[in-house]
Amino acid sequence: MSRWHDVGSLADLERDGHVVARVEGREVGVVAVGGELRGVRNRCPHHGGPLCVGTVEQRVGGRPGGYDLTGELVLRCPWHGWEFDPATGACLDDPALRVAVYPAKVDGGRVLVDL
Amino acid sequence: MDPRLARPLWTIVLRVIDCDIHPQIGDPEELLAHVERGQRDWFRGQPYFGLPGYSWSHPSSWYRQDLAADGRPPGADVEAVRRELLDPSGTSAGVLNADDAVLVSLMPSPYRAAALARAHNDWIRESWLERDARLLGAIVCPAQDPEEAAREIRRVGEDPRFVQVVLCGGSERPYGEPRYLPIFEAAAEIGLPVAIHAGGEGMGIAAPPGGAGAVTFYIEWHTLGSACSTMAHLVSLLVHGTFERLPTLKVLLIEGGIAWLPGILWRLDTNWRALRSDTPWLERKPSEVAREHVRFSTQPLEHTDGHDELLWEMLEAAGAPDVLCFASDYPHWDFDDPSFMLKRLPEAWRERVLHENAASLYAERLRLIAA
Numbered sequence: 475m476s477r478w479h480d481v482g483s484l485a486d487l488e489r490d491g492h493v494v495a496r497v498e499g500r501e502v503g504v505v506a507v508g509g510e511l512r513g514v515r516n517r518c519p520h521h522g523g524p525l526c527v528g529t530v531e532q533r534v535g536g537r538p539g540g541y542d543l544t545g546e547l548v549l550r551c552p553w554h555g556w557e558f559d560p561a562t563g564a565c566l567d568d569p570a571l572r573v574a575v576y577p578a579k580v581d582g583g584r585v586l587v588d589l
Numbered sequence: 590m591d592p593r594l595a596r597p598l599w600t601i602v603l604r605v606i607d608c609d610i611h612p613q614i615g616d617p618e619e620l621l622a623h624v625e626r627g628q629r630d631w632f633r634g635q636p637y638f639g640l641p642g643y644s645w646s647h648p649s650s651w652y653r654q655d656l657a658a659d660g661r662p663p664g665a666d667v668e669a670v671r672r673e674l675l676d677p678s679g680t681s682a683g684v685l686n687a688d689d690a691v692l693v694s695l696m697p698s699p700y701r702a703a704a705l706a707r708a709h710n711d712w713i714r715e716s717w718l719e720r721d722a723r724l725l726g727a728i729v730c731p732a733q734d735p736e737e738a739a740r741e742i743r744r745v746g747e748d749p750r751f752v753q754v755v756l757c758g759g760s761e762r763p764y765g766e767p768r769y770l771p772i773f774e775a776a777a778e779i780g781l782p783v784a785i786h787a788g789g790e791g792m793g794i795a796a797p798p799g800g801a802g803a804v805t806f807y808i809e810w811h812t813l814g815s816a817c818s819t820m821a822h823l824v825s826l827l828v829h830g831t832f833e834r835l836p837t838l839k840v841l842l843i844e845g846g847i848a849w850l851p852g853i854l855w856r857l858d859t860n861w862r863a864l865r866s867d868t869p870w871l872e873r874k875p876s877e878v879a880r881e882h883v884r885f886s887t888q889p890l891e892h893t894d895g896h897d898e899l900l901w902e903m904l905e906a907a908g909a910p911d912v913l914c915f916a917s918d919y920p921h922w923d924f925d926d927p928s929f930m931l932k933r934l935p936e937a938w939r940e941r942v943l944h945e946n947a948a949s950l951y952a953e954r955l956r957l958i959a960a
Contacts, residue, residue: 520862534869538830539767554863560614567862 478579478586485583487511492526493585504578504585505530505560512560513576513587519565523553525573533557533566558569593922597679597928603940605927606947607683608886609786609916610674610724610844612717614688615665619716623708627760632705639701640692641793652920658712664920667720674919675723678927681944682955683917684752685717686727686786686843693908694732702731703741710745719751727755727784733794735768735770739775746779749957753782753871758818759789761796765825773835773865780953781838782884785822789816811923819845820853823883827857830870832882839950843886843916848893854879880908884950886916887942888925891932901935910938914947 479505482493494503494516501516501546503526518525528550535544548557548566555565558573577588614620617638621629634637656663664670675683690709693702706729713726728745730738745751754776756764763786764773774940776783790798792816797803800821819842832838836880854876861868861875871878893900904913918924927943934942948955 534866536869538834538870555866556862557865567865 478581478588481513481587482585483583484580484585487585491530494526496523496585497589501526501534501589502576502589503527504587505549505550507549507560509579511580511585512549513578513589514558514560514563515574517573518553519571519573520551520556520568521553523551525549525551525558528534528552530560533551536568594645597677599679599928599931604681604933604944605679605915606944606951607674607678607680607917607919607927608686608784608841608914608947610670610685610919611664611688611921612670612685612713613662613665613920614690615661620708620712621675623711623715624704628701628704631701637689639696639698640689640705641695641789641795643792643807643810644803645805645810647807647922651920652921653924654879656920658687662920667717667724670724670919671721674917675721677843678917678926680917681722682723682725682951683727683945684727684784684951686784687713687729687756689787690729691755692759692789692792693729694757695759695789696731696733697793699731699734699737702948703734703737706730706738706741707744710741710751714745714748714750718748724750725954727753728781730753730772732756732760732764732772733771735771741770742772742775742781743779746775746781749779749954752951752954753784753841755784755786756927757789757795758785758787758815758822759792759795759798759906760818760822761794763821763825765822765827765829765831767829770831770834773831773838777835777838780837782950784841785819785845787819787844790818791816795868815844816846816849820849823853823879824857824875826883827875827878828868828871830868832878833870838882839882841884841914841950842884844888844918845885846889846891847885847887847904847909847913848891850885851903854907876907880912883916884912884946887913887930888916888918888921890925890930897933901938903955909948910935910941913938913942914950915943 479497487493492505503516510535516526532543533546533548536542549560563573563575693706696702709729730741856874
């Protein structure tokens, strides 16, 4: 059964790019990914870093010696820089790792996440 | 009695390919005869053909001291190699990786280097490969002039008995740098692996060994210089995407040690995950790419003070036994005998390490020779 939880204000999300709150004993955040909101467990499965405080950026690709922006938006951990697919939670640098992701929405200026 | 009958019994069922034999120059004039006339006197007038020398020296001898030499270095002709290595060990094929001639790449003059490389390759063909079908050649080339090196690889590589290119560990920059690409492209184009043989670090135009400045003793160079340059070339080739550019290329790292291999690959994989945006062309874990494209010689196999089982377990994590190829390093002082290697290796690894991995590395050339 889904339950929506208030994790912060839209104003904070717009200012910082993320909001984080403690919900049912765990830290959960919401990040803005290209105009959409995505709830993410605020704990990187690599070393436990605060993943939602990381940056959302385009993944860089390229052939040897060349650098291209791929257009694929990733959530990059602020500690070691491991990158995650915000839609699925899959770690793009280690297929064995995945972070929990949740639906998120805005209602009346508040940011809600569905656990 | 035919000395071949005295070979170890196990070589009847287990063949041996030796990836690292060092033919010595017994008669300088025999080599100089292959140098173009305009440069011959210059080489004749230089100590040891103008090749750069070490700042430190082995305290007793570079060579096995049991080998008879009659005033010449041991291993200075085909008869010596047959008598002292091929026959008694039952070796079915052995690759002649030159000796100090591989240091042409560290000579300040690329023109002298190219001339000596050409002469050495022709001397190997005429004075060695023609005289024993078990002997195979490695192409020496001037890495400081990669376009010229590529031309030499294509010229000499027409003879299928040359089964690899050989570069020295000492270099101006690590070999993944794009300046060296023509060398690897030429080798890949004609199906030759590139061997990087430790040695030459800190000599001539090479960077100092070890990464912390010039070393004092031979023991320091032998511990660090050879291992550190090997690690540097391995990491450089991987991170520059050399194997993504050249998917058929194989590299054989010789004499730089192997016990460090799992540690370096684990470290590189960890950094690859964290720092991938610097080298975004690396779509696979570097350790996986290494396992596919890079081979390692066994000699000198580290002594483990009775902990061989730990060594095998670690190496297994790095892709052994499929990446190790036997090498003797004859006639050098730290030579590994195939019988010694047979005893140390886990039983399940023996055939692959002593023969199969090298046979697969050189398969294309061995097929051409057989044809």
